[in-house]
Amino acid sequence: MKHHPQEMLVLTDAVLITCIVQRGAADAVVHAAHEAGAQGATIFHGRGTGVRQKHLGLLGLTVNAEKEIVYIVVPDDQADRIFERIFVAAKLDTPGMGIIYSTPIEKMATYIPHQIAARFGSHDHRDTTHEIA
Amino acid sequence: MKLLSYKTITCIMPAGRGRAVHNRLMKEQGVLSASMHHARGIGASTFRHRNSLVASEKDVLVALVEESRADDLFAFLFDVADIGKPHVGLMFMSRTGRGHPLVAPVELNNLEPNV
Numbered sequence: 001m002k003h004h005p006q007e008m009l010v011l012t013d014a015v016l017i018t019c020i021v022q023r024g025a026a027d028a029v030v031h032a033a034h035e036a037g038a039q040g041a042t043i044f045h046g047r048g049t050g051v052r053q054k055h056l057g058l059l060g061l062t063v064n065a066e067k068e069i070v071y072i073v074v075p076d077d078q079a080d081r082i083f084e085r086i087f088v089a090a091k092l093d094t095p096g097m098g099i100i101y102s103t104p105i106e107k108m109a110t111y112i113p114h115q116i117a118a119r120f121g122s123h124d125h126r127d128t129t130h131e132i133a
Numbered sequence: 134m135k136l137l138s139y140k141t142i143t144c145i146m147p148a149g150r151g152r153a154v155h156n157r158l159m160k161e162q163g164v165l166s167a168s169m170h171h172a173r174g175i176g177a178s179t180f181r182h183r184n185s186l187v188a189s190e191k192d193v194l195v196a197l198v199e200e201s202r203a204d205d206l207f208a209f210l211f212d213v214a215d216i217g218k219p220h221v222g223l224m225f226m227s228r229t230g231r232g233h234p235l236v237a238p239v240e241l242n243n244l245e246p247n248v
């Protein structure tokens with residue numbers, strides 16, 4: 001059977017929001033992002049270090065060094081709104097709660113249903129790359 | 134130290150697929166500067182109720198690639214990881230500041246194939 005490369009639809013104008021919070025707080029971040037319009041999130045674990053040992057919390061123990069890192073890819077035009085909703089939901093204005101930043105994405109690709117792809121002028125030719133802004 | 138421009142390609146795919154993709158990237162494209170970690174993913178199909186999140190296990194591959202090869206490697210990973218199929222995941226590419234790739238201490242061809 002001949003292998004046909006899949007059609008790749010490249011999306012531009014996307015932003016990656018990365019939010020690093022204490023372990024257990026990621027679900028609140030994901031809920032807030034979802035309610036603000038985000039389609040998904042990826043969460044993984046990490047261990048943070050910084051000023052907590054000397055300056056934050058009771059003996060530096062009330063800020064958990066175990067972290068959850070949340071990746072959320074969002075459209076450019078919704079990024080600010082989702083960013084602010086996450087900021088509020090995760091209480092990131094409180095010292096020691098975590099950090100959040102957004103990074104521009106040059107291009108991204110994922111599965112896009114045929115009906116949606118057709119709206120952007122994509123067709124059935126399988127070995128081409130289309131760009132959707 | 135050569136000052137080349139680099140980009141990072143991040144590929145989020147179902148758990149279990151990452152190692153094979155990582156190996157193919159290394160063996161077929163010679164990209165050593167890649168690392169993989171585990172994650173849980175929540176997508177459009179897993180948002181079931183307002184207050185419950187159903188996550189699925191994911192592998193996340195992050196590769197540092199030269200700018201001149203970035204588009205080709207992006208297409209390679211798209212194909213190898215089957216990103217174009219439903220419920221698989223997503224991948225994205227972003228520009229980096231300065232970077233330096235991993236230099237192999239041994240010839241890759243002399244290594245035993247991974248199981």
